Amino acid sequence: MRDKRKNAVREAIVDTASRLFYQQGYVNTGINQIIEESGVVKSSLYQGFRSKEDILMAYLESAGAATDEALLNATRQYEEPQRKILAVFDYLINLVQQSDYYGCNFLNIISEIPKDAERVRNQIKKQKDGVRNLFRSILAPIDKGHLADEIYILFDGALIANKVHGEIWPVTTARSMAQLLMK
Known part of the structure; x- marks a missing residue:
């Protein structure tokens, strides 16, 4: 169950970041925007990505x-x-x-x-x-x-x-x- 949740969080982050990086660019996309638009908490983002x-x-x-x-x-x-x-x-x-x-x-x-x-x-x-x-x-x-x-x-x-x-x-x-x- 925990792995499913962890995968869902990771997927939400990658999906959101992918959309933002593609539409507005890597440099113009901030971590806080990824967190806000993906609906995950900051600690979850940093558990999956350094x-x-x-x-x-x-x-x-x-x-x-x-x-x-x-x-x-x-x-x-x-x-x-x-x-x-x-x-x-x-x-x-x-x-x-x-x-x-x-x-x-x-x-x-x-x-x-x-x-x-x-x-x-x-x-x-x-x-x-x-x-x-x-x-x-x-x-x-x-x-x-x-x-x-x-x-x-x-x-x-x-x-x-x-x-x-x-x-x-x-x-x-x-x-x-x-x-x-x-x-």
Whole structure:
């Protein structure tokens, strides 16, 4: 019973912090706001997390797992590797048009943290390397694994340009470029 309560408190903290970090940024989100909006007491927060960075790590891990699953689900609809890659970009096209889309979770955080926040940077790099490896694994069967980094750059570049411009054209352009690369 105690473990269930502890897990529920942890989940409430991570869910609240995830929403706040994503919507208003890591730097602009304070511990007191997380406590207030999650409905937990301060001592419960510190029983589960030593620091705000620990909460951030839980957020990044959770967002990473959700992103990995979403990208894999997009690719599972197709057999042909080229079509799988385009499906990832189609997923992005849909994603960036959502009213509750505030940009890539990981790119948002990396732009806010100091250069010496190694643990956070490593977690973000791990996530981004996972995307690169997804592209590599999709393209390897057709001997085009060497294009994985180029496609990854198009993927992340599209996310950055979409954040800057607030428009869909960076993602549709990146999709077109990926399609040309794979011919």
